Amino acid sequence: xxxxxxxxxxxxxxxxxxxxxxxxxxxxxxxxxxxxxxxxxxxxxxxxxxxxxxxxxxxxxxxxxxxxxxxxxxxxxxxxxxxxxxxxxxxxxxxxxxxxxxxxxxxxxxxxxxxxxxxxxxxxxxxxxxxxxxxxxxxxxxxxxxxxxxxxxxxxxxxxxxxxxxxxxxxxxxxxxxxxxxxxxxxxxxxxxxxxxxxxxxxxxxxxxxxxxxxxxxxxxxxxxxxxxxxxxxxxxxxxxxxxxxxxxxxxx
Numbered sequence: 001x002x003x004x005x006x007x008x009x010x011x012x013x014x015x016x017x018x019x020x021x022x023x024x025x026x027x028x029x030x031x032x033x034x035x036x037x038x039x040x041x042x043x044x045x046x047x048x049x050x051x052x053x054x055x056x057x058x059x060x061x062x063x064x065x066x067x068x069x070x071x072x073x074x075x076x077x078x079x080x081x082x083x084x085x086x087x088x089x090x091x092x093x094x095x096x097x098x099x100x101x102x103x104x105x106x107x108x109x110x111x112x113x114x115x116x117x118x119x120x121x122x123x124x125x126x127x128x129x130x131x132x133x134x135x136x137x138x139x140x141x142x143x144x145x146x147x148x149x150x151x152x153x154x155x156x157x158x159x160x161x162x163x164x165x166x167x168x169x170x171x172x173x174x175x176x177x178x179x180x181x182x183x184x185x186x187x188x189x190x191x192x193x194x195x196x197x198x199x200x201x202x203x204x205x206x207x208x209x210x211x212x213x214x215x216x217x218x219x220x221x222x223x224x225x226x227x228x229x230x231x232x233x234x235x236x237x238x239x240x241x242x243x244x245x246x247x248x249x250x251x252x253x
Contacts, residue, residue: 044097044122046086048079057130061231066219071125074215078117078190085111101194112197116190120171120209127208129237140249141242148182156233158184159210163229169213175204176245179252182207205248208241
């Protein structure tokens with residue numbers, strides 16, 4: 001009887017271990033299930049897409065609580081309010097989000113703010129991935145960075161300076177101008193470089209942006225925006241950004 005109990009105990013423990021292992025494996029798949037994909041480079045729709053990773057996947061750079069609040073509350077509200085504004089202002093649902101942004105001067109501030117907020121965050125999520133110490137651009141993107149800024153180090157320094165210089169809430173962007181020039185621009189609040197209301201100096205195709213609204217970093221970094229921006233480079237998804245650049249250039253040919 002004792003041997004039988006021991007045997008059953010081992011079977012139960014083995015089953016628990018397998019179950020735990022399965023859960024951990026499922027969690028790992030859930031965390032990284034879109035880690036190496038580079039879709040959504042052609043545009044974003046009006047629905048909020050699932051995060052490409054779990055809320056804690058970007059730690060220690062961005063903490064899980066910040067990610068959950070940022071995605072589930074702030075970004076979700078932009079999506080909801082955008083749809084409400086589109087319905088109230090009878091916007092054709094067949095129009096693309098990018099076209100809507102280009103013609104945003106036709107619409108209310110509510111539609112402008114929430115269309116920008118929705119687009120900006122849909123792009124922001126896809127331009128990040130779990131942290132890596134040796135995380136750098138390459139390929140055509142690196143070539144254009146070197147051509148436009150002199151070096152990757154100079155580019156990062158200018159991008160950091162731009163992010164720190166945003167007064168209040170806003171974004172700093174790496175933008176493709178034409179087919180072969182990159183530039184760094186700032187926008188206030190939830191404006192972005194696709195909006196027709198901006199100056200020509202601010203316009204272009206946004207490759208990625210760094211969100212410097214306080215809700216993007218304040219729980220972890222408090223008033224230390226510089227630390228947040230410096231750490232952000234560890235989670236930049238350069239493969240996605242490179243694909244985004246190349247697909248846009250191909251469409252311009």
